[in-house]
Amino acid sequence: MTGDDRLPGHVCWAYDDQRSFAVEAERFLLAGLAAGERVRYVTSGPADRVTDHLAGQPVFAAAVARGAAEVVSLASTYHPGGTVEPATQIATYAAATDAALAAGHTGLRVVADATDLVRTPAQREQFARYEHRIDRWMRTRPFRAMCAYNRLELGGPAVAELACLHPAGNIEDPLFRLFAAAPGAGDVELTGELDTANRQLFRTALDRADLRPVDGELVVRATALRFLDHHAMTTLNEYAHRRGATAVLRTSRPGTARLVSLLDLRTLRVEVTR
Amino acid sequence: MRTGAAAQHKGYYHEAIRYDSDEDLLAVVLPFLLGGVEAGEPTFVALGERTGGLVRSALPTGCGVRYLPGGAVYARPAGAIRSYRQLLAEQVAAGAHQIRIVGELSPPMFGATWDWWARYESAINHAYDDFPLWSMCAYDTRLTPEAVLTDVARTHPRFATPDGGHIPSATWTPPETYLRENRPIVPDPIQAGPPTLELVDPTASEARAAVYRADRGRLPADDVDDLVVAVSETVTNALRHGRPPVRLRLWTGEDRVVVSVRDGGPGPTDPYAGLLPAANGSTGGLGLWITHQSCSHVALHREPDGFTLRLIAGNPD
Numbered sequence: 001m002t003g004d005d006r007l008p009g010h011v012c013w014a015y016d017d018q019r020s021f022a023v024e025a026e027r028f029l030l031a032g033l034a035a036g037e038r039v040r041y042v043t044s045g046p047a048d049r050v051t052d053h054l055a056g057q058p059v060f061a062a063a064v065a066r067g068a069a070e071v072v073s074l075a076s077t078y079h080p081g082g083t084v085e086p087a088t089q090i091a092t093y094a095a096a097t098d099a100a101l102a103a104g105h106t107g108l109r110v111v112a113d114a115t116d117l118v119r120t121p122a123q124r125e126q127f128a129r130y131e132h133r134i135d136r137w138m139r140t141r142p143f144r145a146m147c148a149y150n151r152l153e154l155g156g157p158a159v160a161e162l163a164c165l166h167p168a169g170n171i172e173d174p175l176f177r178l179f180a181a182a183p184g185a186g187d188v189e190l191t192g193e194l195d196t197a198n199r200q201l202f203r204t205a206l207d208r209a210d211l212r213p214v215d216g217e218l219v220v221r222a223t224a225l226r227f228l229d230h231h232a233m234t235t236l237n238e239y240a241h242r243r244g245a246t247a248v249l250r251t252s253r254p255g256t257a258r259l260v261s262l263l264d265l266r267t268l269r270v271e272v273t274r
Numbered sequence: 275m276r277t278g279a280a281a282q283h284k285g286y287y288h289e290a291i292r293y294d295s296d297e298d299l300l301a302v303v304l305p306f307l308l309g310g311v312e313a314g315e316p317t318f319v320a321l322g323e324r325t326g327g328l329v330r331s332a333l334p335t336g337c338g339v340r341y342l343p344g345g346a347v348y349a350r351p352a353g354a355i356r357s358y359r360q361l362l363a364e365q366v367a368a369g370a371h372q373i374r375i376v377g378e379l380s381p382p383m384f385g386a387t388w389d390w391w392a393r394y395e396s397a398i399n400h401a402y403d404d405f406p407l408w409s410m411c412a413y414d415t416r417l418t419p420e421a422v423l424t425d426v427a428r429t430h431p432r433f434a435t436p437d438g439g440h441i442p443s444a445t446w447t448p449p450e451t452y453l454r455e456n457r458p459i460v461p462d463p464i465q466a467g468p469p470t471l472e473l474v475d476p477t478a479s480e481a482r483a484a485v486y487r488a489d490r491g492r493l494p495a496d497d498v499d500d501l502v503v504a505v506s507e508t509v510t511n512a513l514r515h516g517r518p519p520v521r522l523r524l525w526t527g528e529d530r531v532v533v534s535v536r537d538g539g540p541g542p543t544d545p546y547a548g549l550l551p552a553a554n555g556s557t558g559g560l561g562l563w564i565t566h567q568s569c570s571h572v573a574l575h576r577e578p579d580g581f582t583l584r585l586i587a588g589n590p591d
Contacts, residue, residue, distance in 0.1 A: 227479075259564065
């Protein structure tokens with residue numbers, strides 16, 4: 001699925017075994033090479049083993065030879081064990097994207113196994129904030145990324161905290177996704193389902209997304225959101241209120257507007273767009 | 275400051291009118307309405323088309339009585355309570371010392387959905403007691419079944435009579451008692467057949483998906499969305515506040531979908547659950563209230579070993 005260029009460019013890949021992840025990673029990067037992008041494979045361990053493996057594949061070997069592909073270790077790109085500083089890391093990728101464009105590529109595509117960057121709650125908190133920041137940034141730049149997380153080592157709930165901040169991925173666990181809306185389509189987009197099962201995760205995701213109101217409004221595109229319950233409505237209302245804004249929920253379901261009016265939520269407005 | 279029969283009363287003065295002729299209805303209603311207008315009290319008529327027209331033509335033109343649209347207000351009990359509480363709060367905020375309303379439920383409500391309108395008539399004794407309201411609920415005994423009249427007598431503290439009397443109802447039952455009585459749910463005819471689907475201990479998400487699958491395009495999309503909201507809230511409540519197993523059964527008819535959700539718990543303890551948003555943070559109160567706002571009928575039933583909520587979307591009759 002990740003080889004499909006119509007999909008959003010920010011994919012979360014939760015894996016239980018290295019081999020299945022390697023297959024997906026290679027497929028993702030090959031799609032990038034086919035689209036004329038420069039590709040980068042960020043490995044959790046030393047880069048050598050992956051480099052050797054890819055050297056056996058002619059397409060990758062040729063791409064490495066002409067500077068279109070590289071394999072680097074996580075340690076050389078991030079600071080494992082520490083926390084990621086979002087602005088600095090985005091600036092690094094912005095420079096790398098510019099360099100790829102300057103070298104005649106159509107953009108930059110990265111696979112990163114970020115497991116070592118999110119082992120503690122403090123790391124996860126910071127990295128999740130970074131995930132949304134870069135998600136927003138890559139909406140405007142020719143940059144695509146697959147963020148991989150080892151589910152056996154991190155556990156399902158920890159991976160869900162990160163997966164829900166990606167527009168695409170291989171697990172439905174969090175039941176919802178919160179990501180940057182396409183330019184002109186609002187501030188943020190919600191898909192999936194919001195109910196009591198993921199109520200706390202939704203609150204956490206909103207806090208980490210750290211949405212900034214524009215002209216007193218936070219526009220939430222929810223036309224692909226299958227369901228939201230009254231707790232989720234209340235959460236959005238309170239979130240907007242705390243930020244001195246009104247949340248504008250764009251949905252295709254008139255029932256949502258009726259329910260919001262029943263609940264007297266003063267800082268949540270529904271716009272039905274059929 | 276209050277006038278008329280309710281002058282010394284605090285809170286809600288709730289009466290029923292039992293009439294079997296237009297003359298009797300007018301004999302009670304006209305002095306009630308004109309007395310309100312004369313005293314400067316906000317005075318409203320919320321009657322159906324025929325009786326409303328009868329009263330309107332009997333009143334002097336431009337006398338100051340206001341007419342409420344009956345239909346939408348009386349779509350669902352929980353919605354009616356919400357609308358009336360808003361109206362009453364507005365009137366009090368504007369300085370009203372008493373508000374007078376004469377209203378009626380329409381005969382179609384005396385059928386399969388009467389039980390929740392009976393609960394409405396009982397619950398409003400509490401729900402409107404925050405306000406200096408004097409209201410009369412009119413029942414035409416020629417059109418009202420005996421069983422309904424029995425409930426009317428139990429849910430109204432007194433009757434207004436054509437001779438100007440205000441007679442206590444001998445069988446009046448306070449709402450905390452009436453609403454805790456356990457009435458069996460009258461099965462919808464389609465429940466006689468095997469359910470279209472049955473789920474045990476579903477997640478709310480699985481229950482929602484099952485409702486969408488089962489509808490097969492029979493109901494309008496908005497009705498299905500509303501039923502999904504109701505089922506989701508009901509299953510969530512059963513999982514959080516009830517006891518396993520949670521058993522969901524769904525029947526699909528030509529013009530309706532019937533869903534029953536049973537769990538092994540005792541059900542809500544709040545007698546007003548579903549009709550009012552929530553009382554003092556009672557568990558699951560808001561979800562049950564939303565459920566009552568989202569279906570065309572909701573019935574609840576307690577058994578020694580479980581609690582059942584039955585929801586109908588589409589035609590409940």
